[in-house]
Amino acid sequence: MPVHLNTAGAGLMPAEVVDTMTAHLTEEAAEGAYETELRHTDTLEKGVYEALAQLLDAPVDDMAVFDSATRAWSSAVSALRLTGADRVWITPYEYAGGLILWTELRRRTGLRVEVVPLTSSGDLDLDWMRRNIREDVAVVSVPHVPSGCGIVNPVEEIGRILAPWPCLYLVDACQSVGQLDVSVRKIGCDLLTGAGRKFLCGPRGTGFAAIGPRLRAAAAPMFHDLHVADVTSANDYAVHTEGARRFEYAERSAAAVRGLDAALRHHLARPASPGTGPGTRDAVRSIVDELPDTRLVDPGTRHASIVTFVCERLPAARIRAELAARDVNVWVAQGNHTPLYLPGQGVDHGVRVSPHHYTSPQDIEVFARALREVIR
Numbered sequence: 001m002p003v004h005l006n007t008a009g010a011g012l013m014p015a016e017v018v019d020t021m022t023a024h025l026t027e028e029a030a031e032g033a034y035e036t037e038l039r040h041t042d043t044l045e046k047g048v049y050e051a052l053a054q055l056l057d058a059p060v061d062d063m064a065v066f067d068s069a070t071r072a073w074s075s076a077v078s079a080l081r082l083t084g085a086d087r088v089w090i091t092p093y094e095y096a097g098g099l100i101l102w103t104e105l106r107r108r109t110g111l112r113v114e115v116v117p118l119t120s121s122g123d124l125d126l127d128w129m130r131r132n133i134r135e136d137v138a139v140v141s142v143p144h145v146p147s148g149c150g151i152v153n154p155v156e157e158i159g160r161i162l163a164p165w166p167c168l169y170l171v172d173a174c175q176s177v178g179q180l181d182v183s184v185r186k187i188g189c190d191l192l193t194g195a196g197r198k199f200l201c202g203p204r205g206t207g208f209a210a211i212g213p214r215l216r217a218a219a220a221p222m223f224h225d226l227h228v229a230d231v232t233s234a235n236d237y238a239v240h241t242e243g244a245r246r247f248e249y250a251e252r253s254a255a256a257v258r259g260l261d262a263a264l265r266h267h268l269a270r271p272a273s274p275g276t277g278p279g280t281r282d283a284v285r286s287i288v289d290e291l292p293d294t295r296l297v298d299p300g301t302r303h304a305s306i307v308t309f310v311c312e313r314l315p316a317a318r319i320r321a322e323l324a325a326r327d328v329n330v331w332v333a334q335g336n337h338t339p340l341y342l343p344g345q346g347v348d349h350g351v352r353v354s355p356h357h358y359t360s361p362q363d364i365e366v367f368a369r370a371l372r373e374v375i376r
């Protein structure tokens, strides 16, 4: 078994998740997929939403399940009724997928997209936010932890700054759910999205959102699927829920949703993540730091379990391949996935190392030995 240090790509699924999904597929093959779904309605229609609500500390009515974090994000954000009078604040850590959507919304509506500046340490400039927030800022979008480096943005403090203002507050928690405490209530955001497969260790093809009542009231989704809508005439239809599920699509992999449910329950039963603690992260960081010609890409004052670095002599893809040959999984962080930050730091590609609770001190020793062989 390789030492898996690519949780920011996809975490290792616990046995409960794999067993649940395997049993579900076996049941589908033997009994029929719709028939199997009927037998698990409790989990698929209720349990998974309750578990999500518990994890995210938000009302169950705000929960929606999707097939990726991007689908969760774009389903909610593309439904916003924005105009040319609106300003949208993003940060240099915004995910590239989000930026593509903001660009399209700007082209269609004429809204203004503004980038919150950083302080010299790489932290978001909260004083700038306090000084510049106005009524016409319609949306503020902040990633809790970005894709390409391990900074933890102070989403709760930002929530307190924004609370008196009318703007909608959106948080991309794709890289933080499962490794940090994420409470929608404490953050005070109107949208929070994530993926099942990363630090939550659920299956691929799952994503989720907490879509709060303010955002739901401000949104006009282009489409409602048949799990929430009935056609009432050739010219009309009725939507029979005000809840967040009206942003979902009806068809989905029931095996994947049950896998997500199993991952949520596994996580809720043991939320402490020793391998994700500062000890493991700092060990990775100092192993990298002592090597010649390497540079950590490590902005900000608070850090999560993602350590990114570049080596001046060796391309990141080569380091990844050499480590894989030594049974160590790391990944290549692409600069253009965090395009307003990483390329400006001279990072087209970096090596991204992301341990989790399953990372033992022995794993870290294996990683250290392998990396020292590759970068001498």
Ligand SMILES: Cc1ncc(COP(=O)(O)O)c(C=O)c1O
Pocket (backbone or CB within 6 Å): 008, 067, 068, 069, 070, 071, 095, 097, 143, 145, 146, 147, 148, 172, 174, 175, 194, 195, 207
């Ligand atoms: C910070 C961040 N946001 C959003 C996403 C998109 O997630 P998905 O691939 O599930 O759509 C990623 C994926 O790596 C990410 O790192």
